[in-house]
Amino acid sequence: MMIARLQRWLVLASLLIAALWARYWWSDSPTIALLGLCVLFFGHSAFLAIEFFASYRIGESDPIPRASPRQYVRAWLAECRAAPRVFCWQQPFRSRAIPDQLARDGRRGAVLIHGFVCNRGFWNPWLRELQADGRAFVAVDLEPPFGSIDNYVRTIDEAVVRVTAATGRPPLLICHSMGGLAARAWLREADGMRAHRIVTIATPHKGTWLARFGRTTNGREMRMGGEWLQKIGAEKVTVRQVPFTCWYSNSDNIVFPPSVATLPEADNRLVAGRGHVELAFVERLRRETLSLLD
Numbered sequence: 001m002m003i004a005r006l007q008r009w010l011v012l013a014s015l016l017i018a019a020l021w022a023r024y025w026w027s028d029s030p031t032i033a034l035l036g037l038c039v040l041f042f043g044h045s046a047f048l049a050i051e052f053f054a055s056y057r058i059g060e061s062d063p064i065p066r067a068s069p070r071q072y073v074r075a076w077l078a079e080c081r082a083a084p085r086v087f088c089w090q091q092p093f094r095s096r097a098i099p100d101q102l103a104r105d106g107r108r109g110a111v112l113i114h115g116f117v118c119n120r121g122f123w124n125p126w127l128r129e130l131q132a133d134g135r136a137f138v139a140v141d142l143e144p145p146f147g148s149i150d151n152y153v154r155t156i157d158e159a160v161v162r163v164t165a166a167t168g169r170p171p172l173l174i175c176h177s178m179g180g181l182a183a184r185a186w187l188r189e190a191d192g193m194r195a196h197r198i199v200t201i202a203t204p205h206k207g208t209w210l211a212r213f214g215r216t217t218n219g220r221e222m223r224m225g226g227e228w229l230q231k232i233g234a235e236k237v238t239v240r241q242v243p244f245t246c247w248y249s250n251s252d253n254i255v256f257p258p259s260v261a262t263l264p265e266a267d268n269r270l271v272a273g274r275g276h277v278e279l280a281f282v283e284r285l286r287r288e289t290l291s292l293l294d
Contacts, residue, residue: 003119003145007092014040045080051210051253052076052275058209059250062257064270067250071273075251079275086122086277095121100138101131102166108196108293109136109163113156115177115202116218117145122176125281126290135293136166142182146216149228152182153189160186160194172293173198176280177255178218180205180246184232192241199289201247201280206233206260224260243267245292247285249274 018040025033052072059066067075103109110130114122120139130137138159142152156173163171173195175183180203187195204211207224214220221228246268248261254276255261262268271282279285 001095001119001141002143003117003141004092004095004121007087011088011092042080044083045076048076048079048083048253048275052079052251054210055251055253055256059257062259064250064258064262066258067273072251075249075253075273075275075278078278079253082275082278082281086118090124091119091121093121094124095119095141097121098124098127098131098139100162101134101136102138102162103134103136104166105134105136106168107135108169108172109138109167110172110174110290110293111156111159111163112137112139113152113173113175113179113182114140114142115175115179116222118176122280123174126174126286129286129290133290136163136171138162142179146218148217149178149181149185149221153186156182156186157190160190164194170194170196172196172289174201174289175199175203176201177203177276178222179203181222181232187241188232195242197243197245197292199245199247199292200261200263201285201289202249202252202255202261202276203246204255204260205246205263208255208260209257210254245269245289247271247279247289249276249279252276252279 018037021036022033056066056072112123112126119141123139127139140155140159142155160171173183180200183198204222207222207226207229209224211219211222244263244266246262246266248258249271250258251273271279271285274282
């Protein structure tokens, strides 16, 4: 719940600042008032543009061809819509809107694992679909949010136990971004037979260039060539224990260059021209992932 509280306060503080700014400047200069509001509400678009530009440049030498400039622009525009919806609404205010469901009908269930600075509210569109289908599912909250990825093993294990107890079957693990690394950390300590398959979406399996700017413990653990990733990468049994499906984009603004989101011997699936958050809500990706339950 820590991320929900933090993001809720950030959203409310932004709205308060916007109201005070508009009230102070409107009578003297409506232009300044509007410019300030534009910076406040659309400033994130500039940061996203910087990320996409870095992704484009760094991806130039990657074995996987990067997206075209047109695809990058399209991905940026879509991410400008998707990111605020997640970080300013779903996670701060709707993280508990769809409770875990433990249906006991014998069909396979799912465990959903979010990424960095996220919570279970990230998965709301997925949870609605699972709920409507009557599937068992548990969406975890990874806390502490800025601790080591190894700290999340127990949380994932408890979720797997709950879904397995309800269905009698090993669950499908669906992971976004850092959540995929958390699932691999869990797999180091768990019997691989306890998971039906692990699906990762935009997971930095080999780290990400952007993590060099990370200052949190889990942020540093996602650095390319870092000690934590070298240790988990040395355990070659990962994909042999459990089948992996790795979704990735060639225009991801957070996890890049593109090949870092793939695993050798895994079922690696490209969705071209999508941003980091938007990728998780592509209809084809969700449909094909949920079909793996059967």
